[in-house]
Amino acid sequence: MGIRREAFASFAVILLSLVLLLAYVPSPASAATLKCRDRPAGRERTSLNVGWRFQRSETSPDGLSYDQLKAYILPSANDFIKDPAQHHQRPSSPPPPVDRAQAGYDDSQWEQLDLPHDWAVKGPFYTGADPVIDGSMGRLPIQGVGWYRRTFALGPADEGKAVYLDVDGAMSYAMVWVNGNLVGGWPYGYASFRLDLTPYVNKGGEENQLAIRLDNAVDSSRFYPGAGIYRNVWLTKVSPVHIGRSGTWVRSRDISTTSATLDITVQLENTAKSGGKAVDVSVVTDVHVMDAASGKAGDKVATFPNATASLDAGGKQSVNGSVSLQNPRLWGPRPEQEPNMYVAVSHVYVGGKEVDTYETPFGVRTVEYSGETGLSVNGQHVFLKGICQHHDLGALGAAFSVPAAERQLQVMQDMGVNSLRTSHNPPAPELLQLADRMGILVLDEIFDTWRTAKVTNDFHRIFDDWHEADTRAFVRRDRNHPSVFLWSFGNEVAEQSQGDAGAATARALHAIVRDEDPTRQTCVGMDQARPGSAFTQAVDTIGLNYQGEGRGDGPPAFPSFHAASPGKMIFSTESSSAVSSRGTFLFPVTPANSSIVRDGNGADDATMTVSSYDLYAVSWGASPEKVFFAQDTYPWVAGEYVWTGWDYVGEPTPYADRARSSYFGIVDLAGFPKERYYLYQSRWRPDVRNAHILPHWDWPGRVGQVTPVHVFSSADEAELFVNGESQGRVRRAARTYRFRWDQVVYQPGEVRVETYKDGAAWASATVRTTGKAKGLRLSTYKGRAGIRAGGDDLAFVSLDIVDERGDVVPLAGDDITFSVDGPGEIVATDNGDPRDYVAFPSKERKAFNGHALAIVRARAGATEPITVKASADGLEAGEVTLKIE
Numbered sequence: 001m002g003i004r005r006e007a008f009a010s011f012a013v014i015l016l017s018l019v020l021l022l023a024y025v026p027s028p029a030s031a032a033t034l035k036c037r038d039r040p041a042g043r044e045r046t047s048l049n050v051g052w053r054f055q056r057s058e059t060s061p062d063g064l065s066y067d068q069l070k071a072y073i074l075p076s077a078n079d080f081i082k083d084p085a086q087h088h089q090r091p092s093s094p095p096p097p098v099d100r101a102q103a104g105y106d107d108s109q110w111e112q113l114d115l116p117h118d119w120a121v122k123g124p125f126y127t128g129a130d131p132v133i134d135g136s137m138g139r140l141p142i143q144g145v146g147w148y149r150r151t152f153a154l155g156p157a158d159e160g161k162a163v164y165l166d167v168d169g170a171m172s173y174a175m176v177w178v179n180g181n182l183v184g185g186w187p188y189g190y191a192s193f194r195l196d197l198t199p200y201v202n203k204g205g206e207e208n209q210l211a212i213r214l215d216n217a218v219d220s221s222r223f224y225p226g227a228g229i230y231r232n233v234w235l236t237k238v239s240p241v242h243i244g245r246s247g248t249w250v251r252s253r254d255i256s257t258t259s260a261t262l263d264i265t266v267q268l269e270n271t272a273k274s275g276g277k278a279v280d281v282s283v284v285t286d287v288h289v290m291d292a293a294s295g296k297a298g299d300k301v302a303t304f305p306n307a308t309a310s311l312d313a314g315g316k317q318s319v320n321g322s323v324s325l326q327n328p329r330l331w332g333p334r335p336e337q338e339p340n341m342y343v344a345v346s347h348v349y350v351g352g353k354e355v356d357t358y359e360t361p362f363g364v365r366t367v368e369y370s371g372e373t374g375l376s377v378n379g380q381h382v383f384l385k386g387i388c389q390h391h392d393l394g395a396l397g398a399a400f401s402v403p404a405a406e407r408q409l410q411v412m413q414d415m416g417v418n419s420l421r422t423s424h425n426p427p428a429p430e431l432l433q434l435a436d437r438m439g440i441l442v443l444d445e446i447f448d449t450w451r452t453a454k455v456t457n458d459f460h461r462i463f464d465d466w467h468e469a470d471t472r473a474f475v476r477r478d479r480n481h482p483s484v485f486l487w488s489f490g491n492e493v494a495e496q497s498q499g500d501a502g503a504a505t506a507r508a509l510h511a512i513v514r515d516e517d518p519t520r521q522t523c524v525g526m527d528q529a530r531p532g533s534a535f536t537q538a539v540d541t542i543g544l545n546y547q548g549e550g551r552g553d554g555p556p557a558f559p560s561f562h563a564a565s566p567g568k569m570i571f572s573t574e575s576s577s578a579v580s581s582r583g584t585f586l587f588p589v590t591p592a593n594s595s596i597v598r599d600g601n602g603a604d605d606a607t608m609t610v611s612s613y614d615l616y617a618v619s620w621g622a623s624p625e626k627v628f629f630a631q632d633t634y635p636w637v638a639g640e641y642v643w644t645g646w647d648y649v650g651e652p653t654p655y656a657d658r659a660r661s662s663y664f665g666i667v668d669l670a671g672f673p674k675e676r677y678y679l680y681q682s683r684w685r686p687d688v689r690n691a692h693i694l695p696h697w698d699w700p701g702r703v704g705q706v707t708p709v710h711v712f713s714s715a716d717e718a719e720l721f722v723n724g725e726s727q728g729r730v731r732r733a734a735r736t737y738r739f740r741w742d743q744v745v746y747q748p749g750e751v752r753v754e755t756y757k758d759g760a761a762w763a764s765a766t767v768r769t770t771g772k773a774k775g776l777r778l779s780t781y782k783g784r785a786g787i788r789a790g791g792d793d794l795a796f797v798s799l800d801i802v803d804e805r806g807d808v809v810p811l812a813g814d815d816i817t818f819s820v821d822g823p824g825e826i827v828a829t830d831n832g833d834p835r836d837y838v839a840f841p842s843k844e845r846k847a848f849n850g851h852a853l854a855i856v857r858a859r860a861g862a863t864e865p866i867t868v869k870a871s872a873d874g875l876e877a878g879e880v881t882l883k884i885e
């Protein structure tokens, strides 16, 4: 987001200094008071998000490159390379000194900002022909070198502590210096990584200068990657004897309603200088129920036996234990099951003194994968009602935001989604916490590219050096999450078509994943692999991109893959790729149930719009209904991951050269549902009494012309009325998924549908011709009346342009100006129109088909309410007030 918060930053610095000052003061009482712990012993993890200086240069400002410093970066991978013989040695000669990494460097003219930060999202968009960053990457300025600098102080209380920098994600080729010393780095921009700062920091209270250099090449991705330190950054301080990064792993087995056995592995480290004495360590791990509302440890329900180890200085050792858990409350996906969580709290003791405390949230559940019955969780069949999501959050770009991610998941869950595929990269850690808490299964995916390039500067450049470390770090970070049920180690990789050589790479990656986690199966999103090929044999499940249900007009490939791999769970890792512009309807409407989009058939190249009758898909895709048809024809299909749940920045197929964001979403980039939202809801939540009519009924140019009316509903029968006149009551045939009246002749007025299920009235809906636009109506997401000050809370304010009766005027495209009264600010605006090149932070936004969105935050320290206002020429202004929570 990169919002300026200078006032808060300096306040925070003062506060931080105070806290540090207090921590220095040696107090004879402190040893005694520490005994009655109210915070974890030994471990301190503080956010480093606030108070950075930043500068981006389009070309390298410092003459540095990853290739030049690689030998100093590679050792950062060592913890995740299994064979010690393969570990990288840091060169004995020092790296070249770097001006920008020195404490004395003058950064006073640099931009001040807080993290998470995406330097590209504010734009401007490249609008011309032949842009440096093309439409597929979102036409936003991701390229160049970004330097981030800030300081932090450590006091005498930190003497003897190990000090780590934990970066949840930095795009990309991160290199980190402390006090001018190159510490290490991590090139893959989606990875979370830790660097040991201990040898380089001073602990006498003076400032330590942290400097991070990122480098994004053009052509580094097929889609919008974002740019910058776009996730959280932490400073972790621990005693020399402590639990390592991702250092615990809790598994469960022999699960019944009355008991379960838990197994734990705890990875201990002693970072004291080698040569020192070995230390006797004991670890006691308590298991607590996790309170669903607070996420905090509640009642203690079990304790693992005391485990002991003797740790050499500089050594590492794992300890294991098992314990029986009575009457386990299982984690399962909503809505059928409840996502119950536990938290294991590990206490590490040396000489009777607790030196570290480490919390591991986890869940108890069973997962079974079957070629015949698909997926079962806790013995109950779960059909995968999934969506693929890119990591960007629309107008916020890649800068991670918990409320934005939560809103995305809630909108999907309300539609009936029970699973998410993190296409095509490891997600922010908080996304998995949300999925755990909300009961959403996660197909956790790591790579879009292996050794063979898709674009010039993608992961293939570092595959050989980094794939093992990236894969192990990814699995270790995420394997305690009960939501994660399947690993994907690739998507549409070229290696699918490379015979035995390609399959060998797949086998190698599969082996790494299973070595880190034998409890879960694996997949790769396969769009080219052939049934029974060596490549398909290298994965545990058959995840097909599009070919399962059949591409375009093509036949389904599910039967041949199922026949060749009958024992493996089979499903669509990627399905549909239907495209549409929200609220736009084009004529004529295809009589087919799935049709390849092209100019004149569902698309209008002149206006760069695609029809929302939602029967049109790209040449390699299929309508949602063609996918449903295949699933209902082959009952052993385990489910699907629709491409995509939400629109995303980049990949604006079919207008790749002329737009800035995708047309694939079931929901547009701003969060407004497209028509097929209700089609998926009808199928995935048959309990919801819904009836949704399309199109809108404002067609002054179509009086007397055939204007098909379609209805999405979970009902089995429906009767349509146009201006009171029945168009017929129809029953939905088996393996059809919409009601259609294709001969309706347009007259202004009212369209009404009455639906029935099992002969009884079910749901009804009305769409009417609207009057002239009269005013603007603002509302908050889910009617929330408040916002928290500062931090990362956001309010999502939707705007509707309405007529006198309050109906949304479906084609209204007025120029809106958003403003805020009170201690808040507009972070970004959007309208869900893939063609809109107005930069996301703009307060002026043209409405698109009746709607627009403003994303608002409250300043730190705010107490007074915030009023968000919208105005437009000739329309009554709208406003909504947010109280500070």
Ligand SMILES: *[C@@H]1O[C@H](CO)[C@@H](O)[C@H](O)[C@H]1NC(C)=O
Pocket (backbone or CB within 6 Å): 282, 283, 284, 306, 307, 308, 349, 352
């Ligand atoms: C764990 O075992 C060790 C070694 O027997 C002992 O010194 C220590 O007090 C025990 N810790 C607890 C919490 O029981």
Ligand SMILES: *[C@@H]1O[C@H](CO)[C@@H](O)[C@H](O)[C@H]1NC(C)=O
Pocket (backbone or CB within 6 Å): 265, 318, 319, 320
């Ligand atoms: C603990 O369990 C892990 C995982 O099974 C294993 O790799 C490790 O060797 C075990 N450690 C000990 C000390 O038994």
Ligand SMILES: *[C@@H]1O[C@H](CO)[C@@H](O)[C@H](O)[C@H]1NC(C)=O
Pocket (backbone or CB within 6 Å): 592, 593, 594, 625, 629, 735, 736, 737
């Ligand atoms: C969809 O259209 C195809 C080709 O016209 C036809 O074979 C199929 O039965 C139709 N499916 C449905 C669900 O109407």
